[in-house]
Amino acid sequence: MPTTSSQQTSDVAQASASPGRTRAPHATKRLLKIYLEKPELAGIVLLVVLIAIFEWRSDGVFLSTENFRGVLGILPEVALVATGVTLLMICGEFDLSVGSVFALMPMTAAIVMSNGLPFWPAVLLGLVVCAAIGLVNAVVTIRFGIPSFIATLGMLFMARSLTVVVSGGFPPLLPDEIPSWIFTQFIGPGQLFRMSFLWFIGIAAIVSALLSLTNFGNWVKATGGFLDAATSMGIPVVWVKTTCFVICSVLAGFAGLIQVLRLGSPLPSIGIGLELQAVAAAVIGGAALTGGIGTIFGAIVGALLIRVIDNGLVLSQVDANWFQFAIGALTILAVVANAWLRRMGRRIRVGV
Amino acid sequence: MTTPLIECRHLDKWYSGVHALKDVSLTIRPGEVVGLVGDNGAGKSTLIKILSGVHEPDKGQILMGGAPVRLRNPKDAMRAGIETIYQYNSMVPTMSIARNLFIGREPLKASVFGFGLLDQERMRQESVQAIADVDLHLRSPDALVGELSGGQRQGVAIARAMHFKSKLLILDEPTNHLSVKETDKVIGFVKGLKDQGLTGIFISHNMQHVFQSCDRVVAMARGEIVFDHPVTETTLEDVHEHL
Numbered sequence A: 001m002p003t004t005s006s007q008q009t010s011d012v013a014q015a016s017a018s019p020g021r022t023r024a025p026h027a028t029k030r031l032l033k034i035y036l037e038k039p040e041l042a043g044i045v046l047l048v049v050l051i052a053i054f055e056w057r058s059d060g061v062f063l064s065t066e067n068f069r070g071v072l073g074i075l076p077e078v079a080l081v082a083t084g085v086t087l088l089m090i091c092g093e094f095d096l097s098v099g100s101v102f103a104l105m106p107m108t109a110a111i112v113m114s115n116g117l118p119f120w121p122a123v124l125l126g127l128v129v130c131a132a133i134g135l136v137n138a139v140v141t142i143r144f145g146i147p148s149f150i151a152t153l154g155m156l157f158m159a160r161s162l163t164v165v166v167s168g169g170f171p172p173l174l175p176d177e178i179p180s181w182i183f184t185q186f187i188g189p190g191q192l193f194r195m196s197f198l199w200f201i202g203i204a205a206i207v208s209a210l211l212s213l214t215n216f217g218n219w220v221k222a223t224g225g226f227l228d229a230a231t232s233m234g235i236p237v238v239w240v241k242t243t244c245f246v247i248c249s250v251l252a253g254f255a256g257l258i259q260v261l262r263l264g265s266p267l268p269s270i271g272i273g274l275e276l277q278a279v280a281a282a283v284i285g286g287a288a289l290t291g292g293i294g295t296i297f298g299a300i301v302g303a304l305l306i307r308v309i310d311n312g313l314v315l316s317q318v319d320a321n322w323f324q325f326a327i328g329a330l331t332i333l334a335v336v337a338n339a340w341l342r343r344m345g346r347r348i349r350v351g352v
Numbered sequence B: 001m002t003t004p005l006i007e008c009r010h011l012d013k014w015y016s017g018v019h020a021l022k023d024v025s026l027t028i029r030p031g032e033v034v035g036l037v038g039d040n041g042a043g044k045s046t047l048i049k050i051l052s053g054v055h056e057p058d059k060g061q062i063l064m065g066g067a068p069v070r071l072r073n074p075k076d077a078m079r080a081g082i083e084t085i086y087q088y089n090s091m092v093p094t095m096s097i098a099r100n101l102f103i104g105r106e107p108l109k110a111s112v113f114g115f116g117l118l119d120q121e122r123m124r125q126e127s128v129q130a131i132a133d134v135d136l137h138l139r140s141p142d143a144l145v146g147e148l149s150g151g152q153r154q155g156v157a158i159a160r161a162m163h164f165k166s167k168l169l170i171l172d173e174p175t176n177h178l179s180v181k182e183t184d185k186v187i188g189f190v191k192g193l194k195d196q197g198l199t200g201i202f203i204s205h206n207m208q209h210v211f212q213s214c215d216r217v218v219a220m221a222r223g224e225i226v227f228d229h230p231v232t233e234t235t236l237e238d239v240h241e242h243l
Ligand SMILES: Nc1ncnc2c1ncn2[C@@H]1O[C@H](COP(=O)(O)OP(=O)(O)O)[C@@H](O)[C@H]1O
Pocket: B015, B016, B018, B020, B038, B039, B040, B041, B042, B043, B044, B045, B046, B047
């Protein structure tokens, strides 16, 4: 696919190089160039606009400390899942099982804790289960050449089912003595954040640095950008994809743990639909479904947008059922706009 | 006579039932540019894929500088100094020129077990130099390869091969999908190979291009080499007769 499409676009580029082509105005070119380099910028602009609207519609409640504390309390959970999903999307694959892994990890940890295992070993065990699920996703996808969309759809059902089965219908209680404060304690000016926010910022910064500052990041982008080229340049693409699948699963499980510690009990139903919110966040933040394009920062902006819309609609006394509609519309808009802008960007060949 | 740079001995390759290479032997001396021609399905790309480590032969041997080598993957071939430019592009359109130039061979500032921090400044500087060395004029190493024309992309691919001091540069139909002007540019690169002290294999459908830029014409048909003569001792018609 990339072969022919890139060849065709280059033909288009040549065809349009002839005199008499429509020239984009200089300002438009500049904007496109900025967009191509920073695809999350549009999301940030939208975020600012929405915050302003919600602040106005809610008579100043939206930006109040109490309300923002609520928004920022949930954000790390969604954004960590979106971070993993985005990394995987950049390397050209997809994971629909993150919502189920989000529930399975804390359930596993809670069960082994209720059987006497201390907190940290239980967390480690839970994360190992996540890593194993990521590995299975990778093997099924790569070895059997199945689209990851389908492979991980299967895992979505399997991991959810496992969660319910191991919970035995009666979710175990979390032991009292576990150090949940490491994730749930309020901190910062006006007690605005929870500790989970620091974990999230730290992890997102690491994944982001991995992508943009290391050779591994270069391989991820090459693998997702054009698999044939990556392979012919000797990049271990199977290994790269497998690693991304595992990181994605582990981050989803870790996010689930944070939510369960915040809520105080492991419910087998948490995280349903979260996989789609995570994909929406990635796409709204500029990630391409075809791989190779996207940023962690963009995914975070996307996740924040989703949280802000959810919360803002409630505060503006709009029927809460419009939430899904808004997210859906925004996702479609983002995909269409991204595709269109990229096409434009190629056609006028900005700044070369 | 000098030691051959690379020597293929009795290579055979099957693709589940298709006998794509039949007892192919080919010797290439240093500094030579060999034009490889033949109809679609003749086995040219298969031979090239074996030399660039994408496939391993089912039978036969490859020697470099007189010693047997095993090219198990593209990395092995690149380490041995064999660089390949494919008819499709071996560039990632969504990445910058600087990043593309170093895919899989990134210079690192610090590393553990082969992973580490990219030396981005060096990548940018060296890519500017590498591109200037092949007479290509691009304003910035940060431009995305997707923004370049097909010819410019092949230019960058050639710059990459030059930069890594490849001994053998293989070009598999590099002018497909290019405009006439850009094709001329790529042919220019091929002609320039010898001055750079490089050895090359140039695959093309266009016999004229081969006669313009190569020292030797090798023709393949149905998985075998059917013709092998210096350009100066043969004619276009001669080659056509054997295909
Ligand atoms: N990956 C493959 N799997 C199966 N058959 C292949 C594969 N690649 C090439 N072939 C077959 O091998 C023969 C030689 O192909 P190829 O080397 O691509 O020829 P050329 O490059 O000269 O056009 C053809 O019959 C082709 O169909």
